Amino acid sequence: MKKISSLIILMFLFSSLARAGGFQVALQGQIQGGMGLLGTGFLVGPSTLFYNPGGMSFLSNDYNLSVGMNPLISNVTFQYAEPSLYETTTDNPVGTPFTFYGTGKINEKISVGLGVYTPFGSSTVWGDDWRGKYIIQDISLQAIFIQPTVSYKITETLGIGAGFVYARGDVELHKALPLTGTDGEDGQATITGSTANYGFNAGIYFQPSEKISLGLTYRSKIEMNIDDGDVEFDVPTSLSTYFPENNSYSTSLPLPASINFGLSYQVNEKIKVGADVNYVFWEDYKSLDFDFEKNTDVLTDLEQPKKYSNGAIYRIGMEYDMNEKINLRTGFYYDSPVANDEYYAPETPDAVKLGFTGGASYMAMQNLSVDISFIYITGLEREATYKPENFGGTYKYNAFIPGLGVSYKF
Amino acid sequence: MKNIFTILTLLIIMIAGCEPDIENFEPKPGDADFSNYVAVGNSLTAGFMNGELYKKGQKNSFPSILASTFKEVGGGNFKQPLMKDNLGFGNKKILGYQQDCLGETSLAPIPASGTPDPENAASVADEGPFNNMGVPGAKSFHLLYPGYGGLNPYFNRFASDPATTTVISDAMQVQPTFFTLWTGNNDVLTYAMAGAESDSITTQQMFSQSVGGILQTLTSNGAKGAIANVPDITSAPYFTTIPYNPVTLNETEAAQLNAAYESYNTGSTGMGLDSISFKEGNNAMVIEDDDPAYDLLGNIRQIESNELVLLSLPQDSIKCAGWGTQKPVPDEYVLDATEIDEITTAIEGYNQTLNSLASQYNLAYVKISSLMEDAKKGIRIDGVEYTNEFITGGLFSLDGLHLTGQGYAIVANEFLEAINNQYDARLPLVNVIDYPGIQFP
Numbered sequence: 001m002k003k004i005s006s007l008i009i010l011m012f013l014f015s016s017l018a019r020a021g022g023f024q025v026a027l028q029g030q031i032q033g034g035m036g037l038l039g040t041g042f043l044v045g046p047s048t049l050f051y052n053p054g055g056m057s058f059l060s061n062d063y064n065l066s067v068g069m070n071p072l073i074s075n076v077t078f079q080y081a082e083p084s085l086y087e088t089t090t091d092n093p094v095g096t097p098f099t100f101y102g103t104g105k106i107n108e109k110i111s112v113g114l115g116v117y118t119p120f121g122s123s124t125v126w127g128d129d130w131r132g133k134y135i136i137q138d139i140s141l142q143a144i145f146i147q148p149t150v151s152y153k154i155t156e157t158l159g160i161g162a163g164f165v166y167a168r169g170d171v172e173l174h175k176a177l178p179l180t181g182t183d184g185e186d187g188q189a190t191i192t193g194s195t196a197n198y199g200f201n202a203g204i205y206f207q208p209s210e211k212i213s214l215g216l217t218y219r220s221k222i223e224m225n226i227d228d229g230d231v232e233f234d235v236p237t238s239l240s241t242y243f244p245e246n247n248s249y250s251t252s253l254p255l256p257a258s259i260n261f262g263l264s265y266q267v268n269e270k271i272k273v274g275a276d277v278n279y280v281f282w283e284d285y286k287s288l289d290f291d292f293e294k295n296t297d298v299l300t301d302l303e304q305p306k307k308y309s310n311g312a313i314y315r316i317g318m319e320y321d322m323n324e325k326i327n328l329r330t331g332f333y334y335d336s337p338v339a340n341d342e343y344y345a346p347e348t349p350d351a352v353k354l355g356f357t358g359g360a361s362y363m364a365m366q367n368l369s370v371d372i373s374f375i376y377i378t379g380l381e382r383e384a385t386y387k388p389e390n391f392g393g394t395y396k397y398n399a400f401i402p403g404l405g406v407s408y409k410f
Numbered sequence: 411m412k413n414i415f416t417i418l419t420l421l422i423i424m425i426a427g428c429e430p431d432i433e434n435f436e437p438k439p440g441d442a443d444f445s446n447y448v449a450v451g452n453s454l455t456a457g458f459m460n461g462e463l464y465k466k467g468q469k470n471s472f473p474s475i476l477a478s479t480f481k482e483v484g485g486g487n488f489k490q491p492l493m494k495d496n497l498g499f500g501n502k503k504i505l506g507y508q509q510d511c512l513g514e515t516s517l518a519p520i521p522a523s524g525t526p527d528p529e530n531a532a533s534v535a536d537e538g539p540f541n542n543m544g545v546p547g548a549k550s551f552h553l554l555y556p557g558y559g560g561l562n563p564y565f566n567r568f569a570s571d572p573a574t575t576t577v578i579s580d581a582m583q584v585q586p587t588f589f590t591l592w593t594g595n596n597d598v599l600t601y602a603m604a605g606a607e608s609d610s611i612t613t614q615q616m617f618s619q620s621v622g623g624i625l626q627t628l629t630s631n632g633a634k635g636a637i638a639n640v641p642d643i644t645s646a647p648y649f650t651t652i653p654y655n656p657v658t659l660n661e662t663e664a665a666q667l668n669a670a671y672e673s674y675n676t677g678s679t680g681m682g683l684d685s686i687s688f689k690e691g692n693n694a695m696v697i698e699d700d701d702p703a704y705d706l707l708g709n710i711r712q713i714e715s716n717e718l719v720l721l722s723l724p725q726d727s728i729k730c731a732g733w734g735t736q737k738p739v740p741d742e743y744v745l746d747a748t749e750i751d752e753i754t755t756a757i758e759g760y761n762q763t764l765n766s767l768a769s770q771y772n773l774a775y776v777k778i779s780s781l782m783e784d785a786k787k788g789i790r791i792d793g794v795e796y797t798n799e800f801i802t803g804g805l806f807s808l809d810g811l812h813l814t815g816q817g818y819a820i821v822a823n824e825f826l827e828a829i830n831n832q833y834d835a836r837l838p839l840v841n842v843i844d845y846p847g848i849q850f851p
Contacts, residue, residue: 077430083830085437085482085838089429131841134793178794178804182849236850238505238517381432389793396430 026278026313027097028117030068030405033373034359035317036331038276040262041215042317043205045407046101049115049149052215052262053161055205056103056151057111061409064113068371068405069098076124076349080131080393081385091125099405108153115147115163120255124347132346133176133186135389139347143169143224143255147201162202167255169224170194173347181236191249191290193229197222199255211266221257221284226250231292233299242298250291254284262315269321276315282308282338304345305388311338317357329359329373337382344384349397351379359403367410373403439483440835442634447480447488448541448586449473450553450577450624452596454821455544456564457490459807459814460519462502463546463564465493470815470845473542473590475822479837480588490542491534491568497526499563503808505801505850511730517851519801519808534568539583549596549612550620553577578627589628589635590825592778593621594760598753599643599811605720605742606749611756618763625771636774636829638821639761641782644718644750647800648810652719655692657734664688667735677707686712688735695719695734698741710738718745721800721810774832776825789820791842796820804847815845 029047032039039051046064048055072095080086103113125138144167151161170193177187203217227250233243262276285308291301317331332355339350359373377399385392449455449471456463457471468474468490477488496502506520545552545565552558559565559572566572570580581589597612612620621637628635643649659667667688675685683703686696694712704711713719723743727733745753761779768775781789785798785805796817797803800810805817813821819842826837 075429077432079432079435080841082435083437083826083836083838084841085435086841087432087434131792131843134843178843178847180847180849182851184846184849238507238851379430388790390790391792394432396432398428398430400428 026119027070027072027375027401027403028099028119029066029101030359030371030373030403031329031361031407033070033375033401033403034329034331034357034371035274035319036276036315036333036355036357037375038262038274038315038317038331038333040203040217040260040276040278041205041213042262042264042272042274042276043213044319045409046103046113047099047115049101049103049113049147049163050099050117050119050201052203052205052217052260053149053151053163053201054159054203054217055213055215056113056149056161057105057109057153057159058205058207059103059105059111062105064101064103064407064409066101066371066405066407067099068403069096070373070375070401070403071095072097072399072401074349074377074397074399077396078126078132078346078393081383084393086131086393088126088130091127093123093125095121095123097121110153111151111161113149113151113163115149116144117147118142118144120169122348124349126346128174128176132391134178135175135345135386135391136347137174137176139171139173141169141171141253143167149201157207159205160203161205162200165199165201165220165222166196167199167222167224168194168196169253169255171226171229171253177233177235179235179239187233187235187239190232190234191229192231193226193249193251195224195226197224203260212263214263215261217260219258219260221281222255224253224255226252231290239298242296244294244296244299248293250293251289253288256281256284271318271320273318274316276313278313278315280311280313280338283310284308285338305343306345307340307343308338309340311336325363327361329357331355331357333357339384341384342387344382344392344395345386346391346395349379349395351382351395351397353377353379353397361407367408369407371403371405371407373405375399375401375403377401435838436836437482437838438836440830440833442829442833442835443587444480444483444485446486446541446585446587447473447477447589448581448584448628449476449544449590450581450628451544451590451592452548453544453546453812454595455590455592456542456546457544457818458546458812459809459818460503460522460812461807461809462498462500463493464496464498464502466496466846467815468492468542470818471542471544472818472822472825473544475819475840475845476590476825477541479822479826479840482838483835488541489537489539491538491540494527494529497522497524498530500526505808505848507851511726517801531563531567533566533572535570538568538570539580540568541584543577543581545577547596547600548577548593549600550593550617550624551612553593554620554623578624582627582630585631586628586633586635589633590638591621591624591628591635592638592776593624594640594757594764595643597760598640598756602643602649602745602749602753603720603722603811605740605744606746606752607742611752614756614759614763617760618767621763621767625767625773629771634773634833635771636776636825636832637764637768638776638778638825639764640757641779642754642757643811644745644753645782645786645798646811647798647803647806648721649718649745650798651721651800651810652723652725653692654713654715654717654719655694656719656728657693657695659688659690659693659735661690664690664693670736674707674710678711681706683707684711686710693735695728696738697734697744697746698738699746700741713739713744714747716750717747718750719743720745772832774825774828776828778821778824781820781824791820794843801848808848814847816842816847819845
């Protein structure tokens with residue numbers, strides 16, 4: 001118990017860093033998913049490749065494979081700033097974050113692995129006719145990371161590892177334009193684009209005793225630059241000269257860097273507990289600008305200040321070995337907001353988010369386990385405005401994320 | 411194990427169906443009673459837009475928008491003397507293509523096609539009494555003028571007895587518990603629209619007597635209400651769209667014109683007055699000025715940059731008939747500095763009267779003047795910028811004087827905020843983009 005309270009103290013030490021949110025999706029493993037999505041210092045299975053490359057060479061089996069996916073069901077309710085009766089809820093599609101990990105030991109010291117996962121993404125659909133339609137109707141941001149990784153066990157207690165990250169991103173967004181035709185229909189802008197860039201994920205894993213392990217990782221920022229994205233405008237004929245055809249845009253969206261620290265403690269034969277702190281450098285997300293190749297008097301570049309702040313996520317979790325076949329897990333996390341109160345755009349829900357998680361693994365066969373997790377996220381009510389467009393009100397977020405995965409080791 | 415899965419599945423479905431819940435806004439009437447609402451005023455109250463009073467415009471009048479909100483707090487039915495169609499008396503404009511004298515086609519307000527229903531002029535008085543007593547063209551004192559129906563075709567069609575009744579007496583038939591009054595615009599506008607060459611500005615004394623009388627009657631049964639003040643009408647697109655210097659000349663043309671005005675300039679220099687001069691590029695227009703100072707110069711001069719040209723100026727005459735260069739622009743299309751000053755001074759006086767009457771009768775005071783002042787810089791609402799620019803500004807309709815449906819919704823929100831403040835009410839504001847704006851072909 002003493003140890004647990006020291007964990008809590010450690011968490012408070014980090015609270016001055018408070019804050020994460022944004023469009024990060026930390027669903028990188030079903031086992032971690034059951035435990036508040038922690039895993040920097042808590043070694044479990046091949047998803048360690050993402051959570052801490054330094055720990056990969058400490059995995060007990062020669063080969064590990066896992067696949068998993070999470071249907072992500074999220075809703076945001078918005079109530080317009082008082083006095084108003086306007087309220088609406090998003091109609092978001094079910095998100096589909098997925099993971100694949102494979103690791104293998106080259107020798108006692110060196111392991112290699114490959115991970116494919118989706119750490120950032122956001123699909124927010126407010127609808128074509130909602131009150132904020134001239135700011136955003138819907139947006140879909142998706143990033144897939146492919147990460148080949150090497151891990152080296154320096155000593156029996158210390159390991160390091162690093163992965164090269166190839167990131168591919170896609171964006172699609174729609175917004176209405178306040179240019180009405182004689183049919184009463186709004187103009188429409190559709191922006192699509194994809195891009196790729198590189199980064200890395202590196203970590204140190206330290207296991208000073210049988211009972212205690214610690215981890216520290218750094219995931220680099222990856223700037224997603226689009227130089228030749230497609231933009232289409234559908235406007236009344238009389239205005240078409242202001243919206244040239246075959247136009248394109250360039251933009252840049254940062255996928256922020258993070259520093260992650262975590263530890264785990266084997267309380268007894270059955271119970272292991274852990275905690276993580278993720279510090280995410282959202283401050284890099286200053287603005288989402290679209291620089292159009294062809295400008296006119298009416299079509300000027302789109303500048304959307306965001307002014308995010310850095311943020312931290314605090315996670316605690318535990319695993320209980322019920323019997324040889326079944327492991328049960330539970331966890332909690334606190335994710336603080338990163339969006340600015342006065343630059344809060346409706347495209348990315350952001351608030352104090354509380355995540356309640358549970359999960360289980362079932363050894364279906366000797367080498368094969370089925371892993372399930374479920375996460376319920378509830379955002380606290382947030383009153384915020386997007387000042388440049390004078391649009392604000394109260395936002396409230398929730399999400400339910402079941403998950404299913406299979407792990408195979410030999 | 412099977413049971414656990416069943417329970418889990420059910421739980422998943424249950425929680426996933428839960429949308430986040432935010433406590434609802436509760437409207438409250440405060441100290442006011444909105445059960446019988448009557449709106450009194452001019453074309454801006456009637457829902458006049460795009461140069462005409464017609465059904466769709468009336469349905470988007472600010473009083474009609476207000477009434478829909480009042481319904482949330484016990485407001486009753488709101489009856490308007492609706493036109494039969496969307497053409498009214500036939501002066502409606504739409505945005506279309508127009509060819510000028512040089513053969514160039516451009517987007518401009520053009521007459522709406524179609525034949526107006528002759529029934530539009532027929533009396534609908536037997537459907538009354540009406541909650542919207544906005545009468546296009548009415549000045550403050552007209553509202554108290556017995557038999558005003560005989561002078562104004564818009565009132566004639568719904569006055570209970572056009573030959574004898576006043577707008578106010580008909581308004582009282584609603585037995586109002588709440589009223590809005592927005593008057594004073596026409597007291598300066600009719601004069602301004604004539605380039606200050608005909609009609610006259612209502613005197614301050616006349617204005618304050620009229621509005622005082624109107625309020626005395628409207629409040630006589632204890633009704634509460636809101637009164638709006640008068641915006642600076644000279645900031646409406648009708649007066650700001652055509653620049654003082656629309657004439658583009660090349661070097662040769664400028665030289666020829668300068669030569670032609672040589673004798674004028676000799677005279678004006680001798681009299682200590684400005685000369686007329688042209689240069690390559692944009693040029694200030696030559697206008698008529700009946701000021702005796704210019705009597706010896708043929709009563710013409712070049713317009714100053716702070717003077718206003720009216721939207722009624724036939725632009726083909728500038729482009730092809732030598733107006734503004736070889737011929738002076740007639741006085742009726744120009745407001746000179748003195749005239750602008752007369753108008754703005756009168757408005758300031760009206761607004762002082764309205765403000766003090768609002769305090770005297772404990773009424774909500776709606777500062778439309780501030781709203782229109784803000785519009786010069788741009789008012790951003792839900793991602794849309796509204797300005798006083800003609801056509802693209804979104805606030806003013808195609809006549810450059812009256813508002814669009816969205817403009818009236820913005821005005822309705824100003825009323826609602828003032829009412830909330832005055833009467834400790836919680837009336838929800840309306841969603842501006844739900845109302846029609848300018849439509850482009």
